[in-house]
Amino acid sequence: MKEQINIALIGNPNTGKSSLFNALTGMNQKVGNFPGVTVDKLIGFYPIDENRTARVIDLPGTYSLYPRSEDEQIALQVLGSPGNPDYPAVVVVVVDATNLKRNLLLFSQVLDLGVPCVLAINMMDQACEQHLEINIEGLAKKIGIPVLGISARNLEGITALKEAIRYQIEVQLVAESGTDIKQYAPELIDDIKLHFEIDNDYIAFELAHHYHELAHLSDDKKELLRTLGEKHNFNHNKAQAQETIARFNHINELLFDNVRRPKDPERESISNRIDKWLTHRVGGLMLFFLILFVIFQSIFTWSAYPMDLIEQAFLHLENALLGIIPPGIFQDLIVGGILPGMSGVLVFIPQIAILFLFIAVLEDTGYMARVTFMMDRIMKKFGLNGKSVVPLMSGIACAVPAIMSARTIENWKDRLITIMVTPLMSCSARLPVYTLLISIIVPSKNVLGFLNIQGLVLMGMYLLGFIAAIVSAFVMKLIIKTKERSYFIMELPTYRMPRWNNVGITIFNKVKTFITEAGKIILAVSIILWFLSSYGPADTMKNITNKYEVLTFQEPTKKAELTRMMSSEKLEASYAGHLGKFIEPVIRPLGYDWKIGIALITSFAAREVFVGTIATIYSVENEGGHLETVRDKLKTAKNPDTGQPTFTLAVSVSLMIFYAFAMQCMSTLAVVYRETKSWKWPAIQFAYMTGLAYISAFVVFQLLK
Amino acid sequence: MKLRKLSDLQPGMKAIIDSFTDEELSIRLLEMGCLPGEEVEIAHIAPLGDPIAIHLYGHKLSLRKKEAESILVK
Numbered sequence A: 001m002k003e004q005i006n007i008a009l010i011g012n013p014n015t016g017k018s019s020l021f022n023a024l025t026g027m028n029q030k031v032g033n034f035p036g037v038t039v040d041k042l043i044g045f046y047p048i049d050e051n052r053t054a055r056v057i058d059l060p061g062t063y064s065l066y067p068r069s070e071d072e073q074i075a076l077q078v079l080g081s082p083g084n085p086d087y088p089a090v091v092v093v094v095v096d097a098t099n100l101k102r103n104l105l106l107f108s109q110v111l112d113l114g115v116p117c118v119l120a121i122n123m124m125d126q127a128c129e130q131h132l133e134i135n136i137e138g139l140a141k142k143i144g145i146p147v148l149g150i151s152a153r154n155l156e157g158i159t160a161l162k163e164a165i166r167y168q169i170e171v172q173l174v175a176e177s178g179t180d181i182k183q184y185a186p187e188l189i190d191d192i193k194l195h196f197e198i199d200n201d202y203i204a205f206e207l208a209h210h211y212h213e214l215a216h217l218s219d220d221k222k223e224l225l226r227t228l229g230e231k232h233n234f235n236h237n238k239a240q241a242q243e244t245i246a247r248f249n250h251i252n253e254l255l256f257d258n259v260r261r262p263k264d265p266e267r268e269s270i271s272n273r274i275d276k277w278l279t280h281r282v283g284g285l286m287l288f289f290l291i292l293f294v295i296f297q298s299i300f301t302w303s304a305y306p307m308d309l310i311e312q313a314f315l316h317l318e319n320a321l322l323g324i325i326p327p328g329i330f331q332d333l334i335v336g337g338i339l340p341g342m343s344g345v346l347v348f349i350p351q352i353a354i355l356f357l358f359i360a361v362l363e364d365t366g367y368m369a370r371v372t373f374m375m376d377r378i379m380k381k382f383g384l385n386g387k388s389v390v391p392l393m394s395g396i397a398c399a400v401p402a403i404m405s406a407r408t409i410e411n412w413k414d415r416l417i418t419i420m421v422t423p424l425m426s427c428s429a430r431l432p433v434y435t436l437l438i439s440i441i442v443p444s445k446n447v448l449g450f451l452n453i454q455g456l457v458l459m460g461m462y463l464l465g466f467i468a469a470i471v472s473a474f475v476m477k478l479i480i481k482t483k484e485r486s487y488f489i490m491e492l493p494t495y496r497m498p499r500w501n502n503v504g505i506t507i508f509n510k511v512k513t514f515i516t517e518a519g520k521i522i523l524a525v526s527i528i529l530w531f532l533s534s535y536g537p538a539d540t541m542k543n544i545t546n547k548y549e550v551l552t553f554q555e556p557t558k559k560a561e562l563t564r565m566m567s568s569e570k571l572e573a574s575y576a577g578h579l580g581k582f583i584e585p586v587i588r589p590l591g592y593d594w595k596i597g598i599a600l601i602t603s604f605a606a607r608e609v610f611v612g613t614i615a616t617i618y619s620v621e622n623e624g625g626h627l628e629t630v631r632d633k634l635k636t637a638k639n640p641d642t643g644q645p646t647f648t649l650a651v652s653v654s655l656m657i658f659y660a661f662a663m664q665c666m667s668t669l670a671v672v673y674r675e676t677k678s679w680k681w682p683a684i685q686f687a688y689m690t691g692l693a694y695i696s697a698f699v700v701f702q703l704l705k
Numbered sequence B: 001m002k003l004r005k006l007s008d009l010q011p012g013m014k015a016i017i018d019s020f021t022d023e024e025l026s027i028r029l030l031e032m033g034c035l036p037g038e039e040v041e042i043a044h045i046a047p048l049g050d051p052i053a054i055h056l057y058g059h060k061l062s063l064r065k066k067e068a069e070s071i072l073v074k
Helices: A017-027 A069-080 A097-112 A125-127 A136-143 A156-171 A187-195 A201-213 A221-231 A236-258 A266-278 A281-324 A329-346 A347-365 A369-379 A386-394 A399-408 A413-422 A430-441 A453-479 A499-534 A538-554 A558-573 A575-590 A594-602 A609-617 A627-636 A649-661 A666-676 A680-703 B023-031
Strands: A003-011 A027-033 A042-048 A052-058 A090-096 A119-122 A146-148 B014-020 B039-043 B053-055 B059-061 B071-073
Touching: A003 A017, A003 A069, A003 A097, A003 A119, A017 A027, A017 A042, A017 A052, A017 A119, A017 A430, A017 A499, A017 A594, A027 A156, A027 A499, A042 A146, A052 B023, A069 A146, A069 A201, A069 A347, A090 A097, A090 A156, A090 A413, A097 A119, A097 A201, A097 A236, A119 A156, A119 A236, A136 A146, A136 A236, A136 A266, A146 A156, A187 A201, A187 A221, A201 A221, A201 A236, A221 A453, A221 A649, A266 A281, A266 A369, A266 B059, A281 A329, A281 A369, A281 A386, A329 A499, A329 A627, A347 A369, A347 A386, A347 A399, A347 A499, A369 A430, A369 B059, A386 A399, A399 A413, A399 B059, A413 A666, A430 A453, A430 A609, A430 B014, A453 A649, A453 A680, A499 A575, A499 A594, A499 A666, A538 A558, A558 A575, A575 A594, A575 A680, A575 B071, A594 A609, A609 A680, A627 A680, A666 A680, B014 B023
Parallel strands: A003 A052, A003 A090, A090 A119, A119 A146
Antiparallel strands: A027 A042, A042 A052, B014 B039, B014 B071, B039 B053, B053 B059
């Protein structure tokens, strides 16, 4: 095994840090977790020489070492504690050549932590276009560590950078920023250094600032730091403001000698002109809704064919295996449980890939920041964020990729609320349920000559989902407490062309994460549900099989019909059937019988399974493939006790409302778990949505009854 | 010269940052390059009247009106 050497990559957002990460490591990446937080840890590898591999950690983008979000704390946690397993041998600080001044603040802080650094000045090509003259050698001489000009998008300077990293691994040059930190709290810094056995002033100073949010510190140590701060009258805000201003003064001096820039940068004004249109009062909003519409349509239409293909491929595979594996439990498990479960995971890939294609392009071009800018005002009122618009709209197609896309929201509370309410948007899996129920209760007639009533009711269901999402968000805004103060100071990056290899890598990583993390939960629950609905008490099941074997023997011409009746009876006798009967008292006030109860349970795998289960229970011909046959059967279905139709107006509307609100989707729950890294939020989500569904369906049924 | 709130400026108007009225917020602003002595220009206002976009040397920031109120300019 080769020796691995940690290299950390750090920089402000929008400096092309991910481009550089991709340029250094290529496809040799993996996504991991930082302990205790919801932030993804991106690690990539490249060979240094025959014996050593560089393990590159992409730290989340941050403007300074004073973290304001969970993401930003990571940088301090890794760089501020030499005992950390990710503590780097060399830190590469990536800065934007066209905005050196602000970018160098972070660099100056990282330098003072006492780690060997390499300064990579990225986007040199754009600096050149803007006629910016940067004296790289002058900067290197003045700072005292390797400084390189690169252009990660064009892969320029990558070899030289790797060479500089190698040099720093050997030589371990450290420098100081020239800012005297100690003057802001001399006694406190000395005290902390003594108590914590630290020899670096700035690490001690950072501890004084951030002890309460550093996960690796024990409670005793936090308490000690708190008392030390009190003892020396440490004013956190004042010290930080003084430090920041002092650093900028120093940076100004550094840049004064080494950077020459023209009066009015040209490209910036092009970007401004684009902004005038894209954030225009009327045009900007219209364009945004047009883009949303295109995304939504594409998820629906482009994914239909590949999704169908995946499902067909699995059906073929299942049929083929039926011939190969001998009948028995093993065959049942593979063909009835595992393969459909896998198909249920893979079928999401087209939607996830398409949504992230759009999102990656919107992010990469800089348009996403404008979306936030335009929508902030409305969304803020409901406890959401300007960026929540994209997940909410995508939720109409499918909540799974939609919730993954909430990752772009930096503020944790806003992001959490977005994740919590997105599943209320009517997703495409509800569509077959709505269509079936609407076709039972609403006649297919036109009003005003062209508006189909069924279509209007369907639209009403979508609107209902949207209103429920917005109202729930508003309620959660009042309930969920957060320490983070909500700021909206955000950079509007210059527009640029998307980098297609970055877009590709984003899509690849998202799909991979979904399959490996949410996929296994979905697969496991699919197998459980398969077991529940195909097995029951052994005697009963055996009796049913025997009974129908005899009947089929007697009347071979009716074989098809008898098989259907057997499936129906078996489902009733299965564990799922028992569960359906078990929950009947609970769902009776909503107007449902045990048959619907079974469908509620099985459709937890995916809502559209409702149609198939109902078809099996009412032993509909043609395996429930055709909606018309199911509909006709349900219209005539009678309650055996009362002789009344089962699917009355009240029952059907109650069911539609239930499906609109209930969290009947384990894939979504699995993704929420993956995105929030705890079972707490999916559990709350399941409880509140089911509660909302139950109460609403109850009220509707009792009113219409 | 009289100090004004940055939020009172109209698009296209330029000013020099003087000071901040909210200590905690000021640190965030400093980090983003909003320094006393820097020139700012109101670039444009969001379609719904809030937030606003400002130009600083070399880059563009957006902030809510309420946040802009804490920046005094001359």
